[in-house]
Amino acid sequence: MEAQPHAVAPADSPPLGTLPVQPLLTAEFDADPGAVYRRLRSMYGPVAPVGLMGVPVWLVLDYREVLEVLKNESQWRRDVRYWRARAQGELPPGWPLLAGYEVRQTMFMDDEEHRAARRTHHAALRPFQDAKSPEGWELRAAVARYADELVALLAAESGRTGFADLGAQYTRPLLLMVTAKLFGCPVELGDELVMDLWRMLDGGPDSGPATGRALAAFTRLAAHRRARPGDDLTSYMMLADPDLTDEQLGRELFMNAVYLNDITGNMVLNTLLEVLRGNATVRRSLSAGQLGETVNRAALANPPVANMCFRFAARDVPLGRFWIRAGDIVSPSSAAAHQDLLAIGSSHMVGSTVSTRAHLGWGAGAHQCPSAARELGGLIVTTAVGRVFDHFIRAELTLPCDQLPWRSGPVVRGLRVLPVRYELSADAAALRTPDARRTPSASPSASHRDENRTRGLLASLRRLMFGGKQDR
Ligand code: HEM
Known part of the structure; x- marks a missing residue:
């Protein structure tokens, strides 16, 4: 049987590097990250492009999409060698977060x-x-x-x-x-x-x-x-x-x-x-x-690991309103996902003892x-x-x-x-x-x-x- 070809991002879908991005780590984010997540969600939907110390990253905001990224390990890889921008030498010299990921x-x-x-x-x-x-x-x-x-x-x-x-x-x-x-x-x-x-x-x-x-x-x-x-x-x-x-x-x-x-x-x-x-x-x-x-x-x-470590897309895939391309970097945010969970489930999911265990x-x-x-x-x-x-x-x-x-x-x-x-x-x-x-x-x-x-x-x-x- 012939292997099913994987989907390829349509030519008219914007690549991460071409999108205007807002820096994530601002004074506002320090004081009230919830407000930043809400604004990003209202602008972009469940997945938003953000700047992380000068590098564009997909920030995953909604509970369903965060779970997909965390659970689908064949699509979302952890090995930093999958990261296209790193492999192609496009990162700013001395990018401060890379040292940790190289360990x-x-x-x-x-x-x-x-x-x-x-x-x-x-x-x-x-x-x-x-x-x-x-x-x-x-x-x-x-x-x-x-x-x-x-x-x-x-x-x-x-x-x-x-x-x-x-x-x-x-x-x-x-x-x-x-x-x-x-x-x-x-x-x-x-x-x-x-x-x-x-x-x-x-x-x-x-x-x-x-x-x-x-x-x-x-x-x-x-x-x-x-x-x-x-x-x-x-x-x-x-x-x-x-x-x-x-x-x-x-x-x-x-x-x-x-x-x-x-x-x-x-x-x-x-x-x-x-x-x-x-x-x-x-x-x-x-x-x-x-x-x-x-x-x-x-x-x-307040999950201590507010934004989980990066994952890298193995193949082109749609997520939220965007196409994520092979080798793109994504950061699944448990803090934003919890905000989403509280908003969608306030009536029936989070009021009981069992529901608080749905946290990530x-x-x-x-x-x-x-x-x-x-x-x-x-x-x-x-x-x-x-x-x-x-x-x-x-x-x-x-x-x-x-x-x-x-x-x-x-x-x-x-x-x-x-x-x-x-x-x-x-x-x-x-x-x-x-x-x-x-x-x-x-x-x-x-x-x-x-x-x-x-x-x-x-x-x-x-x-x-x-x-x-x-x-x-
Ligand atoms: C209340 C305390 C802790 C919390 C909230 C916590 C949370 C987490 C989270 C969220 C991850 C997954 C990160 C990701 O997928 O990006 C993780 C992974 C991990 N944690 Fe914990 N952790 C705690 C305590 C500990 C302790 C005490 C140890 C060991 C002494 C530990 C060892 C690990 C290891 C080895 C991994 C990596 C697992 C893997 O990549 O397969 N954690 N932890």
Whole structure:
């Protein structure tokens, strides 16, 4: 049988490069991306041409079209080599987003290579998300302990009542401590990692060199753990795929670190915000089940991965009102898709518990967040949020919701700060910082080593939190 020829874009359909585009990353987008999505939708329909740092990109806005792009993996490819403008040397020199896309790891692979890489992630992550395994139990206990230590640190530094930024003084250090524990980072590497991840996550002119340094740090971590394997994700990834070189493993850890720090951290902050802006009864009655639902609501209102990573068209295809040509770049926007979902489904889809799960906060299709990673991310978010409401008798936003500063990048949207006026419970004020728990020991046990590592990290985090201001 003869193969069916694929459709070709009609000659009168406008190619992406010929369309006038509006830059996406403007001050308006920073303050109110919803208004920008609405305007683009009214001008162009479900798919709009936009400028991303000087490069034209198709932004996919409507829920149905976003799902199509996420789920149809044979049409929408992840490998950057499918991108025609890159292959033909048409990108502006030093285009700032290319450095990240050139880091070849799971997210930017297709087909069997991609499926094999996901199996490695699954196998290595599984023990940590399983509460019944020793690793899972220990990680759960560590997340809660780190949260308590940060609250204790806040009480020691700022008192039982006062003002705090739950981003800089709680969420970001917590996630960095969890990363150090999960990845098995020794203290020397921990200090370096903390500084470079924050520089890298800040973006801007130094992000290229910071990405290079972070990659080098994760490669060194891989080499370190190869020489001294432990009960950590780095060692388990090597066990799951013994063929991984230190460089390959370093790239995978680098990507996981971004999800674990920036994305999971933003999910914690967005969920805290969802609770803080809710009424007092909602807050008091937070049980584990309701917390899960609050996370879903936060993901629907403000998905941390607001615009998902680029896909590249394998063939010419109609999408929305346009023809997308083979090799064109598209960015599926989960934030815009949620806006569309809320608009079309306000009467019957989003009012119930089931419907909030229709969010695309975890992605969809072949590249969606691996289930073991989702479980782990969910566990960290609910523990981090739950601990705040266990320890704080009172926590009120010190800024009106519409004045909170957001950081809206090409992919991530997250709160820069989450300022609160707080009052801690008497029990919370009596929590001990790691410094207060120093236990002399001639031969360091695993838990003692863990405490030392935490102390080392806390020392550097303290410098970042209370020494120099980090504006992200
Ligand atoms: C609440 C926290 C998290 C959220 C909201 C989240 C969200 C996402 C999303 C939206 C994607 C798909 C991106 C796309 O298709 O362009 C993704 C992929 C991924 N996530 Fe997560 N994630 C979270 C936590 C984590 C954690 C903790 C890890 C690992 C430690 C992780 C590892 C991954 C990996 C490896 C992928 C790539 C999968 C692939 O390309 O096949 N994520 N995540």
